[in-house]
Amino acid sequence: MVQIKINGIELDVPKGTTVLEAAEKAGITIPTLCYHKDLSPYGGCRLCIVEVKGGRVPMTSCTLPVENGMEVQTETETLHKSRRTILELLLSTYYDSGYAQKDEHPNELEHWAKAYGLDMKAFMAEKPRYEINSDPNPFVWVDLNKCILCGRCVRACAEVQGRFVWGLSERGYEARIVAGLDEPMLEARCESCGACVAYCPTGALDNKMSVGLGAPDKVVRTTCSYCGVGCQFDLNVKDGKIIRVTSTPEGPVNGMRLCVKGRYGYDYVHHPDRLTQPMVREYLLKGETRKDKKNRGEWVAVEWETALNIVANKLNQIRSESGADSIGVLTSAKCTNEENYLMNKFARQVLGTNNIDHCARLCHASTVAGLAIAYGSGAMSNTMQDIVENAKAIFVTGSNTTEQHPVFGTMIRQAVLKRGVKLIIADPRRIDLVDFATLHLQQKPGTDIALLNGIMNIILEKGWADEQFIAERTEGFDEFKANLQNYPPEKVAEITGVPIEKLYQAAEIMGTCKPMAAFWAMGITQHIVGVQNVLTLANLQMLLGNMGVPGGGVNPLRGQNNVQGACDMGGLPNVYPGYQPVTSDAAREKFETAWGVPLSPKPGMTVTEMIPAAAEGKIRALYILGENPVMTDPDVNHVRHCLEELEFLVLQEIFPSETSVYADVLLPGVSFAEKEGTFTNTERRIQHVRKAVEPVGQARPDWEIISDLARRVITLGGRKPSSAPQAGWQYASPAEIMDEVASVTPSYAGVSFERLDRGENLHWPVKGYDHPGTPILHIGQFTRGKGLFSPTTDVPPAEKPDTEFPMLMNTGRVIYHWHGGEMTRRAKGLLEVYPKPLIELNPEDALRIGINGNRRVRVTSRRGSIVSEAWVTDRVPEGMVYANFHFPEANANELTIAALDPIAKIPEFKITAVKVELADE
């Protein structure tokens, strides 16, 4: 500790503290402009100068480390004069046209100028020097007249986002910030995350969508509705509308970080397309049966009473005619835990079927199944913060992290930049993160098992395995080891296309930089060998002894904001909430007692089974909450056919989606901004979602709709629950639903809204109200006891290139859009930046095909064909195209194959044999 005296106050502070930080601790405010606690000190604005006894001149306290015996004065007449002069000089090149005055944007320059008795108007420049709003970026407003060259944007872009878009150019009076080579921000590789705006002290950089909209009436802290990272931010609300999103240092996962979708993708909430009234097809009102399979007839807007009664009667009728298993329920990873719990209860208690599933089937079903086999629990084992702070190496495979989990992507970049973490990427594509990687293994698609087995073979050979861990905490090692002998480096190089020396390099980094955290996403899971891929990764982390330790673990990055929660809440056909199997007598009896009805012991159908079953008449009705299978399921041509055949489809949505064409009843739910509840993020962290605006039109919070519908079906009397403790459906609030969840779900036993509102960080399992939660899983012991090694064998993909379809198509998302695009295609700025689907094509292939000026290509598989613009780029290797599923006009899922993993029933989205030709038009 170092002893210093500031303004006569004696302080003990740790070595390395700056005078500014020490003063802050003592409650003394020193004026600053270029300083921000998240950024490296710069000492550029000179406002934070202090006098140090014995010092020749005043010094900048933000860059001055404390020394023993230092005596500091922060407020003297000299300092006051100097600061006033500094502010005068800053104002002499500052010009505020006043357009944002009523926004009440915090302006730190104005604040200090006033504090030092300066009249802004009198001291600022006489006229502007730069064009106002000078950059075409749809999100970031640039007004260099208000720039004071503090460099916070430059440092934020480098040190928070890791993108290095902003720099300082010229010198003296001409000095100004520039993007890249003095070009539009987007051309300077800007991702439009808005960090520069968030850190700007004057509003020179501002949120373009919000400039001039005024000050908020209220500010509501909530959780983002896009990806599984679970960022928190403040919705600024005025006159019942969201006018801007602001980041807060208090965001438990993200701090001030946000991505472009989180910060700027909110306007879909108020989009005119929103469903505002329940709608039913005319034939239902007339009490007729549907005449035409292909055309369900006219929509008629009705009252809730009418719509819900039609749905309740129809479901009741179908159940009495064909049994509960002829009805399927798709719950939603975009909705809250409370709503997912209710959907699970609706299917199992009210209808009496286990036919409930959701989009996790399409993303991490293989992870859940694989990790359950290996460890007994199928979720991310460590937290994001733990990994970026403690991992020595990070292995990312099949995850385009900086685009799909952008905020976590920035944290990985910073771990590399600041801590020198070794980053290994195994991905057939040259994704952005490769720029930060120590090693890029560009394996051929579908060869993950061979690649990892080959690396593990070398790890064993070199003696880098953690023998103690293997002996004490695992079983099945000998069989696993014997199997690795089938993967010598030469053979692995041949199968994967990864050179032998890179296999050795990977093994060396993994073997010598422990702990290593392993990350994966759809590139691993969306294969017919998805479960085997996951088992192989589980093997790797056991072999290296990286489980149950800080900085290690298996870390599947979950896609949707609440896909973890939807799984946790029993939105799966084989388990009740908390992964209690429907086949376990004990679990079933527990829920029968809680819900007061006999329950089905038979696991239900998956989404990939329910939809085809509709075409066969085995499923007669579907109740879909917030999913859009016509965009997101494989082989959508077949999906459309199945939905045409389906007798009755109820869709609860916020927009008329592509699936609504096939719906018989549309129930208007609400967005995340219009309701209360919780989301569980990718690292099992349960977070509060708070209502910021009223539901649009007659739309109702989804938990209310489900409850109302449940009560109506129960009243019809086909299946009346006894008066069991949790049998009822009268919920006053989502908090009450969470209390019910806690009472039947051991891993959520200690979760309550009250604890969340107290600011507790709860990662499940939370075993009781006095249990602090479990940030790291598998410490000391795996959930299943010993970790199980499983020998895995590489299997070729379901569809391989041949002479007719010689190329491979890989699918996924892009940073600016979200899944089926229902939300992001209705966010103006996002659509402006990425307005149409692009098909990534390698320059060599482009040359071979003879791509011309209009760059239109046709991609055809055995199931369909799409035409769109090619983006010629070396992100994809030769022989591969990459397409997304954001746009109905060229949806990759027209082409994908519904070949399923035999255990997880996940489709092989990632590999489709295609041909690519020039398109005529």
Place this chain on the structure above:
Amino acid sequence: MSVETKSSNKVLEAVTAAIEKYGAKQEELIPILNEVNRQLGYIPTEAMEEISRRLKEPKSSLFGVASFYHMLSTKPRGRHVIQFCESAPCHVVGGREVFEALKEELGLEPNETTPDGKWTLITTSCLGVCSVGPVIVIDDDIYGNVDARKVPEILARYE
């Protein structure tokens, strides 16, 4: 303006040569930029893109360096570049008159290029040869003890 912009091939050649000469290291950024500037007369955007890629140096910091030094230019210049020292030692020994003569002779203001693309006039800070001020530098040639009357004669030496 008839100032010539450089073709892609020439740009790539110049960048490759400069990087080969100094090595693809961030600390060699200024010599590399200087070399490219010398070869091409300025540093085209394409050259900066390429240097940024090869040195793994962000475009923004590269532009910061290129725009900071007056000896470097990010815009095309004339065939001959006249650098006039505007620092105090040259100023007090008659620099101002020399500068006026240059401007009049060429019909240029600082940072401008003649319509025929022959001359570009820029100002620079001290060139370190104050003992022989006023000083001008044309391309790589240094002229000391310049006075206003000598200006036409000096300029006449260049094609």
